[in-house]
Amino acid sequence: MTNPGVSQPPVSSERESEALRVSLKERAVAIEAMLGRLIPQTKGAEARLMDAMRYATLGGGKRLRGYLVAEVASLFSSNADVDEGGAYRAAASVEMLHAYSLVHDDLPAMDDDDLRRGQPSTHRKFDEATAILAGDALQTRAFEVLAEIDTHPDAAVRLDLVLALAQASGAAGMVGGQMIDMEGEGRALSLAEVSHLHALKTGCLIRFSAEAGAILGRANPGQRRQIVAYGRDIGAAFQIADDVLDATASAEELGKTAGKDLAAEKSTFVALLGIEGARSQAETLAQRACDALHIFGDKAERLRDLARYVVERRS
């Protein structure tokens, strides 16, 4: 039971973990189905491009970002015009945007990564040119899908989504963070610099995912502010936990090359804070994320579970 206004302990009971597990699974299945419909297989000359887009997008992952869109939108389900189909379209959009960033990030000129979720990365499965174009087309499709959520009656809502996604993912957001990341390799960054880098590189899109649910739900400004604060904190917690995992987990557990950050001489939270210091920082952020949801009471319990899960996960 949640008592609004009172700080919740970040301890997850067995029941809560199981409820989140079921909820994540259900929504991941719905998001996957939506992605498959929005990026259909085609015949003819464009088939290879669509195949690469499907390869990069389908086939799993936790769908953390898409989950946030759909779960936050469901907080506002008493608003008559919040449509679940629209929420899953927006969820698919953010997953496409995320997938495009991974495809380009894995390219030889970027991180040069051969594996992604234990499978060949897109440029290894296809070729570099196809991977560049598939990433480009996934970005375009992400904006197209948001713009055409025709189940939503209000053009202003869809425009708000498009604008928020552009701001979160462009030069002042995700791509700006990737650039800073490339530039920072081999150079010691301060904690402030690493925090800024990740706030842009991964934080902005996770924050957007939560915000998109609030936009779809026509949250009032106060509600939207709380959701954005939640999204920002779990985004930061997620990245710190990722650094901890990279330093502690095996490649088998991660489904990607482990210890890469160290090999690339990247400045990480673990390098700056130590493993225990980083863990502690992630837990503090997860706690603050939970606290931000107090105005939503019990309805936000899955989102609190998610904040705890983000820092406790093992892959």
Add this chain to the structure above:
Amino acid sequence: MTNPGVSQPPVSSERESEALRVSLKERAVAIEAMLGRLIPQTKGAEARLMDAMRYATLGGGKRLRGYLVAEVASLFSSNADVDEGGAYRAAASVEMLHAYSLVHDDLPAMDDDDLRRGQPSTHRKFDEATAILAGDALQTRAFEVLAEIDTHPDAAVRLDLVLALAQASGAAGMVGGQMIDMEGEGRALSLAEVSHLHALKTGCLIRFSAEAGAILGRANPGQRRQIVAYGRDIGAAFQIADDVLDATASAEELGKTAGKDLAAEKSTFVALLGIEGARSQAETLAQRACDALHIFGDKAERLRDLARYVVERRS
């Protein structure tokens, strides 16, 4: 003088050429200024990304696409809410989208081109990773700029622009055409295949540019249809003329490597139709483009000049 409904000869008088030259120059200056404002120089860690975006976008070119947006929008200037600043924002957006496609097209894994308008291509001036990210961020910014044309009162208009740009530039448009182009290298394509390829690769974005002007101008469905027909035909004429130029002009005139199509064993209109056959086809399309504008009378004279210019240009 234009007699609506009667086919206009594609002969450009000296006066018309001069009027177009002045109009192109004026609008190019305004578009360049808008681009400079929309992609500002920054300090700090993101500076290199913004520098690469500016390098790829600023510094000239004919601004054919941006010109189309602004000139078509001006056809509807009697509609009270057509705002010139909004038209130049949309013009800058399509130029950013075009610039992103060139940056990625020039990459080693794609066309591997060292020169663009006589200058080092973006990955040569910076590096490959920066070029990939700058292209990505330019695409994002193009959508962002359309979504935030705040001088336009109606969200539905901006949403229409976003959707039309996404459809023109994604897997079923420009990027799809690039994929077909990559796949077709070293293989003989039919005239129908080459036409389809270019309708997607370059045609869709030129067609969108004209259509964007009509959307901003709140054209009625009949007007919009004529503008789209015009845009489609000059897009096709432009590409055929480009093939002719590649086969006949020197690298110095083009500001890029000449004869590349032949070297890459690409199927071109020139290879399929011969130089004279290709020229004649381009002129027929330019004529049809002019005819599509008959409902606009004298107001569309610059757009007719442009159709003639597109097939007569020497660079």
